[in-house]
Amino acid sequence: MKRNTAAVVGALGIIALAVTGCSASSGAGGGEAAPVDGAKIKVAVSKDPGAINPILNATGAGTDIAAYGYDSLLSFAAGKPASGVLAESWEESPTEATFTLKEGILCQDGTELTASDVKATFEYANENGSPYIGVYFDPEVAIDADDAARTVKFTNPAPDSFLAQSVGALPIVCASGLEDPAKLDTEQFGTGAYKLVDVAPGQNYTFELRDDYTWGPDGVTSDTEGLPATVEVSVVESDATRANMMQSGELDIATVTGTERDRLQSEDFAQVLELPLRPGLVFFNQNEGRATNDLAVRTAIANALDRDEIGNVSSSGRGAQLVTLVPEIGAACTAMDSSAALPAFDTAASEKGLDAAGWKVGSDGIREKDGKKLSIKLLYPVNESASVTAAIELMQVKLKVVGIDGVPTPTPAYTDVIFSGGDWDLVWAPIFTSLPSNWAGILGGDFPPNGGNWTYNTNEEYFDLVAEASKLAGEDSCGAWEKAQDSLFSNLEILPFYSGTETAYGTNAEFAYSKESLSPISIRVVK
Incomplete structure (x- = not known):
């Protein structure tokens, strides 16, 4: 089965299914504050998404902006059953999922969303190389839409333990947006609670609350008390600047990472949320x-790198060692632990392994084989935090100890490099997923340029274990998925380091997060 894994890699933060309920602590204003209607608030995002097509832009910045204007069939709160957004009800098995849409869902242009519109969104995604192919849906899935019954049925060619959760996460585009898809890059055509009314590219995105939104999860409507009437989203790339603007009152909601948070500890915020930051994952070009x-x-490289030391640097001392690819706020199988499958930090074992593989130390201390030096390109996003950059530099130092020339290679568009089959050896790619089955899409399928298997993974043991796990439904499949994850770690498709945290602050505003994005319909302005 051909899978385009581009998915969740955008900046590469992506794709978690909709997950709310991150750990929270409230400031003095939390809990007793009264909601305020009709307010305008200012929110910061750390990156500009560029083109805002919700189907083709799977970056963290893209999903930040899409969350205002687009709904999906389902949403998932951590530790809770799925909630319907566009879906009123659903039935599922490992090979079939049938959704019944809520009645009276309106697009921003006033037309009613149909089952055919849902089907058309998936067809558009499939035909246009969406990065969600193979992650949110199988490219060979059969979709039947019945507008009169308001039902959409997905039939998978192969079993999927989390079929409803996967297809239920794709943003749904209204018919008017698919009539001229080029407009999706600059406008929004969804059923979300907010309408995009003004854009200053690279600077601001302004949204206004619709007056006809009645289908939100858990009963949220346009009349819900405390929803802001206007949200101005500003692109503020610097952590320090976001912290300054929170202190000065120029922002109402923002996230801050690293040590910039230290000076905000004494501030009186309505809400403070500790959020899992994009995980530190290293992938190998195979x-x-x-x-x-x-x-x-690959094993020698893993032996040469002290994951604790490097992870502490990358997370600014606020993280925890990763033992699984599904975080604690994931939608399923969050208790998996594959740490025993990872090679230990052992410099002597690294050197011995390289010797056995024929890589001998040269006169300059760098190993060589067949006249070629062991030079490794360490690809990473140019806009990563200072702590991640420092971690990459520390990796370079540690690799040199065993005779490997690690070359830090920052790039503004590293996803273009990996998906085009470009020049890289290791990449620091903080991919975030909330289902173990997502990784089967990310690490499988054809190689570039014919497919999205950008790591060139050929681990047949993993593929076989995925096939077995996929036959089981829901939580019953978690043990099998853990065995598949063990294979990824022991064969070093992935070398996990630390997960960090970022902190979201709200001044006169309370909120929750979905995926890695602020959930607009969770915002409540308070006083």
Whole structure:
């Protein structure tokens, strides 16, 4: 089955299914504050999404902006059953999921959303190389829409433990948006609670609350008390600047990472949320001809890197070692632990493994084989935090100890590099998912340029374990998915480091997060 894994890699933060309920602590204003209607608030995002097509832009910044204007079939709160957004009810098995839409769902242009519109969104995504292919839906899924019954049925060619949760997460685009998809890059055509009314690219996105929104999860409507009437989303890339603007009152909601949070501890906020930051994951280029195609080299690299030391640096001392690819706020199988499958930090074992693989130390201390130096490109996003940059530099130091020339390679568009089959060996890619089955899409399928298997993964043991796990439904499948994850770690498709945290602050505003994005319909302005 061909899978385009581009998915969740956007900046690469993506794709978690809608997850709310992150751990929270409230300031003095929390809990007793009264909601305020008709207010305008200012929210910061750390990056500009560029084109805002919700189907083709799966970056963290893209989903930040899409959340205002687009709904999905379902949403998922951590530790709770799924909630319907566009879906009134649903039935599922590992191969079929049938959704019945709520009645009277209106697009921003006033037309009613139909089952055919839902089907058309998936068809558009499939035909246009959406990064969600193979993650939110199988490219060969059969979709039947019945407008009169308001039902959409998905039939998978292969079992999927979390079929409803997966297809239920795709943003749904209204018919007017699909008539001229080029407009999706600059306008929104969804059923979300907010309408995009003004854009200053790279600076601000302004949204106004619709007066006809009645289908939100858990009864949220346009009349829900405390929903802001206007939200101005500003692009503020600097942590320090966001912290300054929260202190000065220029922002009402913003996230801050690293040590900039220290000076906000004494401030009186309506809400403070500790959020899991994009995890520190290193992926290996296993394409033929790369040194990292050899498991012995990948293992030696893992042996050479102290995950605790590097992880503490990357998370500014606020993180925890990753033992699974599904975080605690994930939608399923959050208790998996594959740490025993990872190679230990052992410099001597690293050197011994490289010797056995034929890589001998040269006169300059760098290993060579067949006249080629063991030089490894360490690709990472140019706009990563200072702490991640420092962690990459520490990796370079540690690799040199065992005779590997690690070359830090920051790039503003590293996803273009990996999906095009470009020049890289290791990539620091903080991919965030909330289902173990998502990884089968990210790490499977055809190689670039014919598919999205950008790590060139050929781990047949993993593929077989995925096939077995997929036959089981829901939580009953978690043990099988853990075995598949063990295979990813032991074969070093992925080397996990630390998860960090970022802190979201609200001045006169309370809120929750979905995926890695602020949930607009969770915002309540308070006083």
